[in-house]
Amino acid sequence: MKIGIVTGGGDCPGLNAVIRAVAKAATKRGWETLGIIGSFQGLLPPQNYRVLDYKALDGLLVRGGTILGTANRGIFSVKTGHGQTRQLPESLLAETRRGMETLGLSALVAVGGDGTLTIAHQMHQFGIPIVGVPKTIDNDLAATAVTFGFDSAVACATDALDRLHTTAESHGRVMVLEVMGRYAGWIAICAGIAGGADVILIPEIPFRYESICAAIAERERIGKHFTLVTVAEGARPVGGDYVSAGGDTAQREARLGGIGAVVASEIEKRTGKETRVVVLGHLQRGGSPTNMDRVLCTLFGAKAVDLIAQGRFGEMVTHTGTSVESVPLSEAVSRLRTVPPDGAFVQAARALGISLGD
């Protein structure tokens, strides 16, 4: 028996660890594994793949990114913007199936985010034997309590806050760190708590500059002349726009960079304190996965092979918080898991005196 594995969407730490786990678990069962290059595209002629024997897995556990490459766009795109989903044409699905037959693949493991899992779901409905492994560095998929890559991203952001802490303190500055999180503020709130941020801004809780400045003033009052602000890339002020104290509104982001730069600029203008911004960006996606992510990737990969062995196609691996299970792909896609504004994380942050900017 021979199976294939594809990785899709933005890369994140642990993709290679999942690939390794799938290939090792398959090999243990006596199966062969092909790593399909360039996401689903690699299934189409001229097929592009590499055989994942033991030698090919060497060093994969600790290596960031994906040796199979990934694709955000192309003929398999199902996300058309504005949250709409496109149905892949039957001809493409049929060609995909023929590609699998050419390669002799009995089943496919698709590792990816909402887009990749939606493709996988459509393939399953078309009759292609496929299972899913969720990947969202933002940790914002409703169908699973936790995903790999997230802990590594939080570790990266926490390390950044540790670094900014000492330089902020030495210079008596406000430091703004922009982290990932377009729709969900998990990275911001976890890194913010772990890194000792004084203000945490997340998409789920629109903020007011007045509140941020009040938090900075309160810190001055107790003798702390520096402030650390963590802001998720998707955080927005109340009213949804980049409203400035000076009145100008519109194209500020385009001019100033992301929300981190806007917030820093606004704080400096309003408080008169030196304010600096750091945008972590792609640093969060790279690097070796943390131990927790490596364990999660291994559990996920082993479970995916287990699902195939049981013929449970159309399902996706999940973590319930205490164990690894599976759910139908149909339940998995297009449902976000955001930070509950009255949940334990926000409550703990508030209890410690961290401002959410509201």
Place this chain on the structure above:
Amino acid sequence: MKIGIVTGGGDCPGLNAVIRAVAKAATKRGWETLGIIGSFQGLLPPQNYRVLDYKALDGLLVRGGTILGTANRGIFSVKTGHGQTRQLPESLLAETRRGMETLGLSALVAVGGDGTLTIAHQMHQFGIPIVGVPKTIDNDLAATAVTFGFDSAVACATDALDRLHTTAESHGRVMVLEVMGRYAGWIAICAGIAGGADVILIPEIPFRYESICAAIAERERIGKHFTLVTVAEGARPVGGDYVSAGGDTAQREARLGGIGAVVASEIEKRTGKETRVVVLGHLQRGGSPTNMDRVLCTLFGAKAVDLIAQGRFGEMVTHTGTSVESVPLSEAVSRLRTVPPDGAFVQAARALGISLGD
């Protein structure tokens, strides 16, 4: 209002982060916090403590260990060996209460393992207003799904395996890493999976040297001339003794060091392969907590103050896997959470071809 906090038992990463969270959450409520030095002993005359104002909390989040010190023994000892528990004399409990009154403390937070929590439980039964925060670096407390310090210890052990990997491969050696875990193999199995160990030995699954050697031989067969073995300090061979191929049994541990040294010596004798052992020991207890541990500590500390505010004394903070809750101290003590031999971790390990030595 004024509260006190004590830390007891062996130290682990995150104790200071809990202290900080408790003091910050208390300050936010307008309370004062005293850090009691040297565990419960510091409550007795001459009282030994430090005021935990904002200044005192500076840098605590990232600092390993406990600024309050800790005590494993002394007049508050309730563990008499062989798993038996001693009831503290009423005179001592009364003196403790008087000490609290002298300091003006309305409540106490006790952070510690089974011993400390048992003391806390007895104090609660005596009428002392106390809440508990569980600490077990081995992650082996039944009443909570996860405890702080554990992720940091696993991170330390995983890093060690990453290091041993390359030197083992370069020299074609067997490398044995001994990690913590007297009764539960959580650190061994998590670090073993995360660090790519080929053999993982845990207290829950007695091992056979024949199986270990077979795993090494199987690796040679596929061209891997090195093997990584992770062994929990509490792992034992089938039969429970350090049986040697040469027939000598008894005092081997005393002579050779811990189980890691015994296993290494036995592997070298049986396979003829160069085998080296590293005992991580106290390295696992020290150092800055990981981001995950820092978050957990903060949630735990905030929750402990919340319990006090609600007058829910005699309870202990817990993590259910998805949220932070509390349970009676009586349920918390003396019940171990071990690695299920048929659970997801062991299954995933076996699925990938990792030997459990059985």
Place this chain on the structure above:
Amino acid sequence: MKIGIVTGGGDCPGLNAVIRAVAKAATKRGWETLGIIGSFQGLLPPQNYRVLDYKALDGLLVRGGTILGTANRGIFSVKTGHGQTRQLPESLLAETRRGMETLGLSALVAVGGDGTLTIAHQMHQFGIPIVGVPKTIDNDLAATAVTFGFDSAVACATDALDRLHTTAESHGRVMVLEVMGRYAGWIAICAGIAGGADVILIPEIPFRYESICAAIAERERIGKHFTLVTVAEGARPVGGDYVSAGGDTAQREARLGGIGAVVASEIEKRTGKETRVVVLGHLQRGGSPTNMDRVLCTLFGAKAVDLIAQGRFGEMVTHTGTSVESVPLSEAVSRLRTVPPDGAFVQAARALGISLGD
């Protein structure tokens, strides 16, 4: 006897380690040490300082930044822009001396960059007993072969390149990392070599976009579909301006951010390859110093106290590459040490096929 220590200029890892070393070495000799807060300003009434006894030094070795704060501007400013130097008025120098007398200080250690050392030199000429410790994270001071903070900054930038490597490879992208180095490219070339950059742009060697694009094309040719570019903040294209392929020139930096963003934008325009930029910025200044920096700080601090004990005022600690010595402050200031375009680092980079963009 009592001595004072001030830290000035931009902060960098290791300042606290120097403070600790000076205070410990002074204490060993039976002297008292005052840490002056807010640079030289803290010597003036109302004096601002803290006593650096053993307790105050707790944890300083590993802590980034400076507990004494720092000041880039103010009445002690001697740098007037365009490389010009201002002579401090006698009245200010006299007031400084009176401040020292008020505090009972017999000597001063000044830790800082070109500005701080120039002030120190003027103070020495005025008769104030002072010695200097050089600080330049860019490693660009001619009077010393190496300075503290530099290795930590390179470590931070190297870690960033390691992270960007895997994400660049997964997505087949060009990744541009902007690092510090206004006049000297030491951080860029060391981190670039250590992090496996394919293109390194430094202030000392003006670059051409044609050369950068040729390097990217050459990598494509050998099957490497990603490229890592490290650019020092002070790097400039030949001709000295941000000349764009499209012809527009002037205010690009203001609009686009620093040189990193300009280079990334230009590469994407010319090659059509997805290109991303990360600006490390303040992350390089923060964090715990590396072991090498901690050793250097300790050697420097011990030497500074030694100079005072010998009455060798007006001198600055230096490292010759093999030992710690001292030179007159007059020799130390205003002389840059840049990367020799035909030196070992550039030669090694070229030998390995790394493009310098020329």
Place this chain on the structure above:
Amino acid sequence: MKIGIVTGGGDCPGLNAVIRAVAKAATKRGWETLGIIGSFQGLLPPQNYRVLDYKALDGLLVRGGTILGTANRGIFSVKTGHGQTRQLPESLLAETRRGMETLGLSALVAVGGDGTLTIAHQMHQFGIPIVGVPKTIDNDLAATAVTFGFDSAVACATDALDRLHTTAESHGRVMVLEVMGRYAGWIAICAGIAGGADVILIPEIPFRYESICAAIAERERIGKHFTLVTVAEGARPVGGDYVSAGGDTAQREARLGGIGAVVASEIEKRTGKETRVVVLGHLQRGGSPTNMDRVLCTLFGAKAVDLIAQGRFGEMVTHTGTSVESVPLSEAVSRLRTVPPDGAFVQAARALGISLGD
């Protein structure tokens, strides 16, 4: 043109980075590079090697150990114990040359320590075109100011001390860390200074238990109830034997483990303070090289290829402290570089109040 590269002796971080640099620099010149497997042995029939094309170098810069494997013993052994050197038989040297001819090699790069460089020297005298790259993790080779792997080993030991610091402080214990350094104490003194050790024991300065205990007592006096001791594996008490307070002398090392365990046991016996020992061992050899080591490896590899290009066989790459040069292999071997007891490192340690145990 085709060249070969061998790695010999104990592994250390950076070997792969040297291999990569040599192969990249050779490729840049249009040469081919063969990596010889299993040290010089791989040159003999049946030849064992791998072609080091670009693909083979993937990920090597950051990977610890050596992909070529290494050999400490075998028919090329020239060290016979007691510091004596054996001349390799002409027949073996001739066979080696024939092996090189069979593979089509015009020159050889030998990366290794004293043993490997001695072999290289004999090969050169026999007429084999060979150049050397020094490797000694202990940094104890007289012919070069610094070698790769050393900074990484110090980083590992410093991190261990950081970890032990907090646990020592929490429990009021003495912690002893044993690090590498058989004849030279460079790792011990650099890590000791960087990690804030209170006592540093090196082979160059015989120690007295009385002095160590006095240092511990002095710390108690100033309120520091814990002490960190760093001991090089080659450190010895005055008199050269493991003299115990109890009078028993001889086989203590055999029974107790290395010098670290002996020192810990003796301290506990004499002071009554809880004392723990950690032996870093192989952890120091593994792991990814630090940025400094990666730069050094790259400079060394590039220089080695340069020496070949210039036909300067029989020479070895060196670092003078400020630049990369070369010296004859004859000067390189069998000459140790130890820590000068009156040099800057020991002086700085003493200046800060660190005890050298004498």
